[in-house]
Amino acid sequence: MPGEAIDRPNPAPKPSHLPDLVDQLLVKFEKTNLDHGASSALSKYRRAACYVAAAMIFLQDNVLLKRDIKVEDIKPRLLGHWGTCPGLILVYSHLNYLIKQKNLDMLYVVGPGHGAPALLASLWLEGSLGKFYPEYSKDKDGLHNLISTFSTSAGLPSHINAETPGAIHEGGELGYALSVSFGAVMDHPDLIVTCVVGDGEAESGPTATSWHAIKYLDPAESGAVLPILHLNGFKISERTIFGCMDNKELVCLFTGYGYQVRIVEDIDDIDNDMHSAFSWAIGEIHKIQKAARSGKPIFKPRWPMIILRTPKGWSGPKELHGQFIEGSFHSHQVPLPNAKNDDEERQALQKWLSSYKPEELFTDAGDIIDEIKFTIPTDDKKLGMRPEVYKGYIAPDLPDWRQFCVEKGDQFSAMKAIGKFIDQVFVQNKHSVRLFSPDELESNKLSDALQHTGRNFQWDEFSNAKGGRVIEVLSEHLCQGFLQGYTLTGRVGIFPSYESFLGIIHTMMVQYAKFAKPRKPPGEGMSAASTTSRPVPGPDRSTMASAIRTPRSLAQSST
């Protein structure tokens, strides 16, 4: 028995024993049809972006396929992840169209950050890449540079990182995309973050609890996250839990978390299915926000989410050496790993890349054709150029710390003094400072921070719709994810925790540190772990995150 033998591509989940009544929980409506122009433009956008993404993984020359692919056209070392790219591009294309159509302010956060080719291709297509990096201009030379140097020491890396325009989340360690998205929309009432969560990533603990984050989002003061769970069925080498759950299991689970669930899976009519789902979701978000902002908040609002089923590596090679590629784990990374030296694989590559018909998509100058441009928003709305990601960090208005001093020789808890200081910081900064705590405010003697504000737990009738500055959720992963999203979009976050438990999120801190580099000394009056700025091209920008570590003795007596 050599592992498992899967006898067909993209196997469907086997049915569960859940009763049929559960089907009534699924969000159902008739798809609306996009007009022909939009349909055609969207599908050409996707062909162009998929072409560029795939070419980035393989080609070092002949990047527009002006002739048959030769051995020398192929990179000596093939690196990059194809499998997730078609799904990420599908979403990107529809976000573009939606932003244009409805004039939205959006960010796009991608869990499977190893799908950098999808993002970089889209950013090149819309011109954001060229804006920050002149060498990737929207012409033949720029495209040649992008494709030929990708994943080499001379080019852009294989994972999304701080250098990726529009990005607030490092690719690498999976699990935090969703919590970071929620942090980013807090106190950004007009922002919608669309977050793609991979079905592999969704198995991680941090993601599993992040779905609850809607319970800490007050729609009167904050924006919205639109989660898309991307079921392409496979991770690196196995099927995924979520890919093996049937629609009944999925709708139960996410309804239980609090969502309305729409499943998008009509592969033959994907544009209409996707667009209808997006339109519905935006409508639901606006309803919830309107109610809260007109003083009639809905208690336990059912936020929308989308579950998207696509074959892994969709539109890539179907089979190789008798193995399925599309719709299998073989498309996770490089679907044709020996394309340089194996004739059969090189021919498969030729066939695959030419199937996108690049000659119909790019002009002679190497730009994309006007029809594709029709789907792309104006500069200020482009996913790669959002001010939330680049605008400078605005320092909080800090009180004079001396008023919190005690007389020399007096006995007073240092933590209590810090609590009083934080209280005053909240008073002076009503919408740009937050505190995230894993249920340790009281035991850390910081409860004076609640003197003029409350907790922000929307499912609790006693703190619902009160705009509290404090979130206390027993998940260090959620606290740190919220903090990252909040601070990387320009605000100030505080995360007090026991010394012994901060280690729980130390790898997240490392990812965060890679995304942001030390810059200024910490603010007055508190022990700030990092004051950081990002090396992203664009206007000056820095963020401040403070982690207050409490001493071991305190931690031990209060756990």
Added chain:
Amino acid sequence: MPGEAIDRPNPAPKPSHLPDLVDQLLVKFEKTNLDHGASSALSKYRRAACYVAAAMIFLQDNVLLKRDIKVEDIKPRLLGHWGTCPGLILVYSHLNYLIKQKNLDMLYVVGPGHGAPALLASLWLEGSLGKFYPEYSKDKDGLHNLISTFSTSAGLPSHINAETPGAIHEGGELGYALSVSFGAVMDHPDLIVTCVVGDGEAESGPTATSWHAIKYLDPAESGAVLPILHLNGFKISERTIFGCMDNKELVCLFTGYGYQVRIVEDIDDIDNDMHSAFSWAIGEIHKIQKAARSGKPIFKPRWPMIILRTPKGWSGPKELHGQFIEGSFHSHQVPLPNAKNDDEERQALQKWLSSYKPEELFTDAGDIIDEIKFTIPTDDKKLGMRPEVYKGYIAPDLPDWRQFCVEKGDQFSAMKAIGKFIDQVFVQNKHSVRLFSPDELESNKLSDALQHTGRNFQWDEFSNAKGGRVIEVLSEHLCQGFLQGYTLTGRVGIFPSYESFLGIIHTMMVQYAKFAKPRKPPGEGMSAASTTSRPVPGPDRSTMASAIRTPRSLAQSST
């Protein structure tokens, strides 16, 4: 607005907007009535155990309340967590009765390990504590020692640890109880682990994904976990997510995870409610196991789980200084923090402790009355004396490593050689070695380990019911939790992972290390991170856990 003002004890969740049809998903049946003898004995057991647990937190003398409590009777420093104890004791009492009635092999794993008083009191009552620690004998002296020294340097600690009889899970960092429970039952077909998960703990990421663990449990070869989600509504200082979810939200969520959900919340008739739920759950477990073991496995079996709603600190003081205690976060730790120096609090303590009527529960010699003993199983079945926890580690039958060598000067991947070695280890140890991987077997070049076995993912038709030795789930937390449960019950686990991502679970490793101390050098032929034995009283016992770290370069190219 000083935080939130909660105007009543034990507030109920506010209703969600989920449709009524969801109620049909709840498991419903008529409670059966325990006979009067059992009822009375169970409730006396609980009074006795709650009395001892509460006394442990406060008293240093007068431990059987033979006179009114004086200042000197109270410990100088009050340490311990009361809030969770009554719930833990309720479950303990019913497990005892169930084990006796149905002759079951059970372990009890407790998430809120800060509830050590509940466990230690129960272990004293059943005599397991006295068996391992003569100073805690079942008489006046033993009880005096237990109560008066608890949480002091001379006594047992405030958290469950390796010294607690029957324990396989360290109290402290919350989140892993459930995954450890699943690891313990793997390849232990007759074992049932009942696992209490706190509603605070349930907010953690590791717990949130652990509910999926049923999908990696083959009922033909492994035992069962019976999870009890304990909703006492509060954590250290805030309401909990799960406590604020109504029954509709809860049943949807856990039905989606794959469970059948029974809610136990009839506080006025709790014994009948609890016992009926347990009887039902054991019946469901046996049905699933019987089907699988008679060659007709149920695909996607719906394992039972119990949701238990009780007031936090149930049976403790109701109010103090105008604040609710029972049914509020004030009962989390020490409900009467100034009992030593405040007359009102000392009187409240007197009233509270005497409400259990210890004089009816203990004999003059300090043992418990016979009626209570009636509920306790025989020695070999007691929760504090299970052989799985104490029996010696049986070393695996290892192949000669030399046959996996390559000629000096040859080029061969070291990881591939290790994969071939592991394959042979599996062949020679069909039911006592497992490999847990966060979806990195293939990318770590270990897939030869699958030459004679498969993956054990029950929701996947291609690996269902095949007894595979490999679990690949994209959660380092699950892998490490499974490993801990599997190895701490005497078997061998392997956890290969990228160096950069092992840090995700480094605090778990620290907890594990506290539970187990280094003893022997690792086995031949692989790089074992720890070979460990536990300093638990009882027969010799050691376990082996191997973590294979893969080099950074490999990790980077394959993430």
